Amino acid sequence: MRIFILAIRNLLSHGFRSFLTSLGIIFGIISIIVMMSIGEGARIKSISSIEAMGIDNIILKSVRNTASQAVAEERGILKYGLRETDVKRFIEFDNIRSVVPARKIRKTIYYGSKSYNFSGLAVTEDFSKLLKLRVTMGRDIANFDNEKKKRICVIGKKIKKKIFQFKDPLGLYIRIGLIPYQVVGIIENRYGIKTPFGQNPDEMIFVPLDSYKSDFSFKGLDTSINTVVDVEYDLIYLKVLHTKHIDYTAKRAKRYLEKIHKKNFEVSVPYLLLQQKEETQRTFNIVMVAIAAISLLVGGIGVTNIMTANVFERYKEIGIRRALGAQKIDILVQFLVEAVTISLLGGLFGVLFGVGGSIMVSKIVGWPTAITTTSVLGSFIISVAIGVIFGTYPAWLAAKLDPIKALRSE
Amino acid sequence: MTSVIEIKKLKKSYFMGTVETPVLFGVDFSLNTGEYVALMGSSGSGKSTLLNILGMLDKQTSGEFLLDGTDTLKLSDNEASRFRNKKIGFVFQSFNLLANMSVLENVKVPMFYSKVPIREQNKRALELLDRVKMSHRVKYSPLQLSGGEMQRVALARALVMKPALILADEPTGNLDEKTGQDILDLLDEIHAGGASILMVTHDPEMMNRVERVIHLRDGLIDREELGGKASLSVKTQ
Ligand SMILES: Nc1ncnc2c1ncn2[C@@H]1O[C@H](COP(=O)(O)OP(=O)(O)OP(=O)(O)O)[C@@H](O)[C@H]1O
Numbered sequence: 001m002r003i004f005i006l007a008i009r010n011l012l013s014h015g016f017r018s019f020l021t022s023l024g025i026i027f028g029i030i031s032i033i034v035m036m037s038i039g040e041g042a043r044i045k046s047i048s049s050i051e052a053m054g055i056d057n058i059i060l061k062s063v064r065n066t067a068s069q070a071v072a073e074e075r076g077i078l079k080y081g082l083r084e085t086d087v088k089r090f091i092e093f094d095n096i097r098s099v100v101p102a103r104k105i106r107k108t109i110y111y112g113s114k115s116y117n118f119s120g121l122a123v124t125e126d127f128s129k130l131l132k133l134r135v136t137m138g139r140d141i142a143n144f145d146n147e148k149k150k151r152i153c154v155i156g157k158k159i160k161k162k163i164f165q166f167k168d169p170l171g172l173y174i175r176i177g178l179i180p181y182q183v184v185g186i187i188e189n190r191y192g193i194k195t196p197f198g199q200n201p202d203e204m205i206f207v208p209l210d211s212y213k214s215d216f217s218f219k220g221l222d223t224s225i226n227t228v229v230d231v232e233y234d235l236i237y238l239k240v241l242h243t244k245h246i247d248y249t250a251k252r253a254k255r256y257l258e259k260i261h262k263k264n265f266e267v268s269v270p271y272l273l274l275q276q277k278e279e280t281q282r283t284f285n286i287v288m289v290a291i292a293a294i295s296l297l298v299g300g301i302g303v304t305n306i307m308t309a310n311v312f313e314r315y316k317e318i319g320i321r322r323a324l325g326a327q328k329i330d331i332l333v334q335f336l337v338e339a340v341t342i343s344l345l346g347g348l349f350g351v352l353f354g355v356g357g358s359i360m361v362s363k364i365v366g367w368p369t370a371i372t373t374t375s376v377l378g379s380f381i382i383s384v385a386i387g388v389i390f391g392t393y394p395a396w397l398a399a400k401l402d403p404i405k406a407l408r409s410e
Numbered sequence: 411m412t413s414v415i416e417i418k419k420l421k422k423s424y425f426m427g428t429v430e431t432p433v434l435f436g437v438d439f440s441l442n443t444g445e446y447v448a449l450m451g452s453s454g455s456g457k458s459t460l461l462n463i464l465g466m467l468d469k470q471t472s473g474e475f476l477l478d479g480t481d482t483l484k485l486s487d488n489e490a491s492r493f494r495n496k497k498i499g500f501v502f503q504s505f506n507l508l509a510n511m512s513v514l515e516n517v518k519v520p521m522f523y524s525k526v527p528i529r530e531q532n533k534r535a536l537e538l539l540d541r542v543k544m545s546h547r548v549k550y551s552p553l554q555l556s557g558g559e560m561q562r563v564a565l566a567r568a569l570v571m572k573p574a575l576i577l578a579d580e581p582t583g584n585l586d587e588k589t590g591q592d593i594l595d596l597l598d599e600i601h602a603g604g605a606s607i608l609m610v611t612h613d614p615e616m617m618n619r620v621e622r623v624i625h626l627r628d629g630l631i632d633r634e635e636l637g638g639k640a641s642l643s644v645k646t647q
Pocket residue numbers: 424425431433451452453454455456457458459460
């Protein structure tokens with residue numbers, strides 16, 4: 001302890017110089033802390049958004065592509081996408097817990113005399129769970145709505161505001177195409193999860209799939225592209241039993257779909273995305289470590305530099321201490337502790353400014369950041385290590401000095 | 411009679427590259443336990459050189475040097491450090507206090523390199539500062555002291571490990587007459603307390619304070635004479 005106090009005092013006697021020396025380390029540690037917090041923040045965000053898609057899900061999406069476009073030009077009907085036959089097939093796959101299909105609502109929505117172009121999905125009762133939606137008023141779509149083909153709907157909270165303003169919408173009717181559907185519930189997109197088509201459920205209408213199927217054929221005008229389309233399902237979620245085999249199941253589904261639908265579909269597997277994300281994260285970390293390492297190396301060389309100068313200036317002191325009984329190791333430890341103190345103080349300020357910096361990054365730039373204990377602890381360990389590594393040479397120079405030569409010097 | 415220091419045919423040369431500068435040409439000398447001896451000689455005669463070897467700050471080129479009966483050539487660097495710490499108290503002409511430490515801390519430095527319990531360190535340092543009449547300046551920096559005060563602090567530091575041997579190289583060389591006398595009085599006291607003292611000096615007056623005077627000339631002991639205190643020490647034997 002006393003040796004640390006001694007070290008700090010010796011450093012303070014060259015306050016400005018010591019400060020300059022530790023600058024390299026300060027910046028190195030700042031970059032470690034800030035970059036790690038940015039990386040971690042980005043990771044948490046992307047992981048939580050991927051996780052929000054459900055890590056036990058395989059998401060199959062119908063897409064239009066040039067091949068189906070060509071078909072449409074020939075016959076006037078754009079036929080693509082997933083079918084009920086696919087659903088039946090997937091149910092027979094291994095490792096499948098459930099198959100949840102959904103179809104886009106391609107009709108204009110009316111309330112009173114006004115018409116709206118809201119997007120919507122015809123879904124089963126499992127769907128709101130997939131998107132982790134919360135019912136804030138009324139109720140969710142239930143099993144019996146589908147069985148009894150009830151004409152009800154659940155609307156997102158932003159839609160409620162747009163159509164009904166401050167009126168209580170429960171029990172009121174909106175019209176999909178020409179058919180009235182009763183509003184039974186309001187949902188809220190609590191976690192900001194989007195549908196695979198990038199829509200925000202707060203701005204969507206959900207109706208029971210079976211009711212919709214019986215009211216509307218899957219052949220019909222898609223108002224957004226002004227073409228008659230033939231799409232049975234726009235979306236199928238496969239929920240698997242074991243994520244361990246999700247890759248295999250996804251590949252199998254893909255192979256099957258390729259045969260049937262050529263390229264009119266897309267498969268995404270949040271679990272695999274997550275793994276990829278973590279892979280990119282690792283790459284990012286390596287780059288970051290390299291950058292920090294360079295500035296820490298510079299800082300470390302600064303420590304060697306300044307400590308060597310210290311040793312040369314303090315020959316006399318070393319001689320006096322040796323005369324009074326200091327062993328080589330005592331001198332070595334004294335200068336090593338000084339070097340470690342410089343770099344540890346650098347580390348301390350680096351951590352402080354780094355934490356401040358990453359708070360600023362999230363406040364000013366708006367990136368999510370997260371400070372980890374690993375980065376803080378790691379910074380301190382790294383600072384100590386730099387002090388030891390780069391302080392050893394000058395400390396050894398001091399220790400091996402001949403006592404009488406040291407004492408004689410001025 | 412036992413001797414603290416015993417040297418035989420001690421030679422010392424300085425080497426600058428391949429050029430040898432012989433300084434001591436075979437010195438035979440011993441310092442008895444409890445003895446107070448002055449080492450005199452003209453400038454450049456090798457007094458400091460000899461004292462540095464005796465203080466194990468430097469090594470002889472050849473010859474034997476026993477400190478407390480131990481052959482110093484056989485000591486490792488660590489053992490030599492321990493000897494300097496425990497057996498020898500140095501007093502230098504230029505005081506050699508550490509400028510960035512307080513008076514009290516300076517006195518504590520030797521204990522820092524020993525196993526004296528921390529609690530005792532303060533007590534001992536303060537005791538010694540009291541003995542050299544410096545207890546009113548414990549918090550001062552050496553830079554704020556006069557030469558005489560600095561040398562008194564240095565004396566306290568030299569004594570703090572209760573060494574058997576005090577080696578002093580012109581301790582009054584940088585002090586005026588009166589202040590020098592104060593320091594010499596203190597050394598008398600220390601000697602009376604049982605320490606053996608070897609002091610390099612140019613002051614012929616020292617004759618009266620010591621038991622023996624050794625005259626060094628061109629790296630050899632030229633002559634020896636009894637000092638003013640000699641009869642006293644003969645009587646006590
Ligand atoms: N490190 C050294 N390298 C070379 N020669 C040295 C060294 N130290 C001392 N000498 C030489 O050795 C001789 C004796 O020096 P020393 O310092 O022992 O003299 P001294 O008797 O103490 O003199 P003074 O009374 O002036 O202090 C001198 O000629 C000096 O030049």
